[in-house]
Amino acid sequence: MKKLALVLGLFFGSFAFAQTVxxxxxxxxxxxxxxxxxxxxxLSTKMNIRLDFGQETKSISFKNGLKIKDEKGTTIKFNSMIDALNFMSANGYEFQFAYTSKENDDDAIYYILKRKK
Structure with a gap:
């Protein structure tokens, strides 16, 4: 009985952690x-990547941005736009369209994602 309780505890406990914002x-x-x-x-080839869920931003909290963490609680830093797109796809969103714009004299790339039904 104790072994069954342990196995069930481990099984259900594995679902307790998820990616968070x-x-x-x-x-x-x-x-x-x-x-x-x-x-x-x-001058770097890397990009700064932000996610916008439509959350309210305040000047102090905006500086720190969203804290996106994996299952282990480690903060995630995306390597590229595709890395962020793959992460969001794995978390229930699908790509809709993309566009570019100028932001502070730099090009900005925007991906719009929709929650999968």
Whole structure:
């Protein structure tokens, strides 16, 4: 009986951790659309990537941005726009369309994603 309880505890415990945004599980964020924004990092080939869930931003909290964490609680830093797109796809969103724009004299890339039905 103890072995069964242990196995069940481990099984259900494995589902307790999920990707989160500011400690809220992504699946619990009540939005249909998400915007992924990528801007260049000066002379670097890497990009700064932000997610916009339509959340309210304040000047102090905006500086720190969203804290996206994996199942282990480690903060996720995306390597590229495709890395962010793959992450969001794995978390129930699908690509809709993309566009570019100028942001502070740099090109910005925007991906619009929709929650999968």
């Amino acid at each position: 500011n400690d809220i599980p992504i699946k619990d964020i009540d939005v249909d659309y998400v915007q992924v924004i990528g801007t260049s990092r000066g």
